[in-house]
Amino acid sequence: MPMPQVPFDDRGLAYGDGVFETVLLRDGVPVLWDYHLARLEQGCRRLNIPLPTSQQLAQVWQSPPAAALEVLKLILTRGSGGRGYALPDHPEPRLIFRRTPFVTNGQRWQHGVCVRLCHLRLGHQPLLAGIKHLNRLENVLARQEWQESHIAEGLLADQSGEMVEATSMNLFWSTEGRLLTPRVNRCGVAGTLRAALLANGVIEEEGLTVSELPQVERLWVGNSVQGVWPVCELLDTQGGLIATWPVLAGPDPLQGEAHRLLGYPSMFPASESK
Amino acid sequence: MPMPQVPFDDRGLAYGDGVFETVLLRDGVPVLWDYHLARLEQGCRRLNIPLPTSQQLAQVWQSPPAAALEVLKLILTRGSGGRGYALPDHPEPRLIFRRTPFVTNGQRWQHGVCVRLCHLRLGHQPLLAGIKHLNRLENVLARQEWQESHIAEGLLADQSGEMVEATSMNLFWSTEGRLLTPRVNRCGVAGTLRAALLANGVIEEEGLTVSELPQVERLWVGNSVQGVWPVCELLDTQGGLIATWPVLAGPDPLQGEAHRLLGYPSMFPASESK
Numbered sequence: 001m002p003m004p005q006v007p008f009d010d011r012g013l014a015y016g017d018g019v020f021e022t023v024l025l026r027d028g029v030p031v032l033w034d035y036h037l038a039r040l041e042q043g044c045r046r047l048n049i050p051l052p053t054s055q056q057l058a059q060v061w062q063s064p065p066a067a068a069l070e071v072l073k074l075i076l077t078r079g080s081g082g083r084g085y086a087l088p089d090h091p092e093p094r095l096i097f098r099r100t101p102f103v104t105n106g107q108r109w110q111h112g113v114c115v116r117l118c119h120l121r122l123g124h125q126p127l128l129a130g131i132k133h134l135n136r137l138e139n140v141l142a143r144q145e146w147q148e149s150h151i152a153e154g155l156l157a158d159q160s161g162e163m164v165e166a167t168s169m170n171l172f173w174s175t176e177g178r179l180l181t182p183r184v185n186r187c188g189v190a191g192t193l194r195a196a197l198l199a200n201g202v203i204e205e206e207g208l209t210v211s212e213l214p215q216v217e218r219l220w221v222g223n224s225v226q227g228v229w230p231v232c233e234l235l236d237t238q239g240g241l242i243a244t245w246p247v248l249a250g251p252d253p254l255q256g257e258a259h260r261l262l263g264y265p266s267m268f269p270a271s272e273s274k
Numbered sequence: 275m276p277m278p279q280v281p282f283d284d285r286g287l288a289y290g291d292g293v294f295e296t297v298l299l300r301d302g303v304p305v306l307w308d309y310h311l312a313r314l315e316q317g318c319r320r321l322n323i324p325l326p327t328s329q330q331l332a333q334v335w336q337s338p339p340a341a342a343l344e345v346l347k348l349i350l351t352r353g354s355g356g357r358g359y360a361l362p363d364h365p366e367p368r369l370i371f372r373r374t375p376f377v378t379n380g381q382r383w384q385h386g387v388c389v390r391l392c393h394l395r396l397g398h399q400p401l402l403a404g405i406k407h408l409n410r411l412e413n414v415l416a417r418q419e420w421q422e423s424h425i426a427e428g429l430l431a432d433q434s435g436e437m438v439e440a441t442s443m444n445l446f447w448s449t450e451g452r453l454l455t456p457r458v459n460r461c462g463v464a465g466t467l468r469a470a471l472l473a474n475g476v477i478e479e480e481g482l483t484v485s486e487l488p489q490v491e492r493l494w495v496g497n498s499v500q501g502v503w504p505v506c507e508l509l510d511t512q513g514g515l516i517a518t519w520p521v522l523a524g525p526d527p528l529q530g531e532a533h534r535l536l537g538y539p540s541m542f543p544a545s546e547s548k
Contacts, residue, residue: 008372124397124433136290137407138401
């Protein structure tokens with residue numbers, strides 16, 4: 001299938017005026033689709049973009065799966081038109097998508113990852129927080145802070161010093177046995193795996209400052225495509241090691257629940273979600 | 275000329291990973307081009323996008339002018355590729371542009387405009403402030419706050435209550451005869467007309483809070499395409515009138531200097547920049 005194109009005057013290109021979703025497909029069937037659709041709809045409501053019709057969405061599933069696991073990336077822009085920032089009188093949103101085969105990273109599931117604290121601090125914008133809109137320069141800039149391939153993710157705090165997320169994943173930690181994740185009501189993206197874990201009562205929202213970060217019992221990063229990676233090393237913004245966590249000998253409660261939702265194996269023999 | 279297109283995987287579309295310029299052309303010759311080029315280059319440095327080559331830029335001027343006044347819109351994206359937010363190893367930026375005839379709004383130059391204070395408050399992100407990047411959802415949301423055609427612009431404060439700009443123009447005011455403009459080092463766009471007025475010593479940077487706004491001697495909005503519009507009516511975020519300024523009987527010092535730089539007439543007979 002040829003790669004979709006958008007014209008010069010598409011507002012997604014001009015202003016980042018749109019939203020996107022990155023969806024795991026197993027044998028062509030979307031995983032956590034209800035959560036993706038809910039976030040897409042919330043993004044449309046927040047930005048005042050007409051929702052895609054069922055017919056538009058149906059075309060996404062028409063082609064047969066090219067691999068057991070695929071990633072579907074779906075971009076919905078407000079379409080063309082309008083004078084400058086002013087909206088077009090009759091918006092015709094543009095829905096484009098692409099499916100590519102995906103391979104999971106079992107090494108990271110099992111042995112955990114090294115992450116680095118980013119220098120960039122996310123700005124607050126409650127009107128855009130949580131939704132997966134196309135204005136992602138903060139993530140692009142943060143991702144430029146390291147090149148080392150052994151660093152799997154960068155952790156982002158906001159301008160108040162509150163931890164928010166990783167550049168393309170959500171952040172999870174445990175304290176006194178509780179599984180927690182930061183709020184994303186001032187900045188950050190409300191990931192669909194995070195949403196599913198909240199809805200299932202596995203995790204709760206709580207605050208965590210940059211200075212508290214190295215002291216947490218356990219730390220994880222995760223999303224609906226990659227699953228959950230335990231963090232075993234934390235580097236500061238200069239690349240210095242500031243905390244380590246041993247690999248769990250027993251079941252990983254967060255990964256177990258998350259991977260059950262995603263249909264991924266849990267790496268620990270004793271886990272109920274094996 | 276057919277409208278340029280970008281592919282699905284262009285990072286300008288995917289993440290707003292790029293910059294743009296909107297340039298006034300008089301008889302095919304760009305006005306304030308040095309300032310546009312300087313901002314484009316600053317944007318590229320800030321985002322770590324390779325600068326366009328002279329050959330790339332030269333194609334912009336190849337076609338003969340379609341009208342005495344045109345607007346050139348130029349978009350430079352980081353191009354395609356990279357894994358997620360991570361940059362491509364060998365970025366090939368994409369430069370696309372479009373020229374459209376332009377007509378000035380002499381009514382607004384002469385009689386001034388009504389502006390409205392926006393409810394949306396700009397978030398702080400010093401790493402992106404000033405440059406004309408493609409992440410413009412705040413502007414799009416702010417522009418949705420009014421539909422009335424007699425409201426020419428919306429004024430934007432930041433989350434600290436400091437005035438910053440208008441949705442697609444910079445903001446200027448006078449106090450005790452001094453011509454002033456807000457800093458744009460935490461949010462906002464450093465307009466090229468604003469830059470030229472600063473470089474020529476016409477205006478100075480200063481702070482102005484939302485509550486001080488209705489008390490200023492005079493207020494203007496302006497940019498390098500539209501020129502300078504005096505503000506004669508200010509509405510609050512609910513649409514209520516909170517300040518008025520009479521049309522100047524004599525020369526307008528800010529519009530005079532600005533329009534001299536842009537090659538536009540000044541609307542007041544006694545102005546030196548007639």
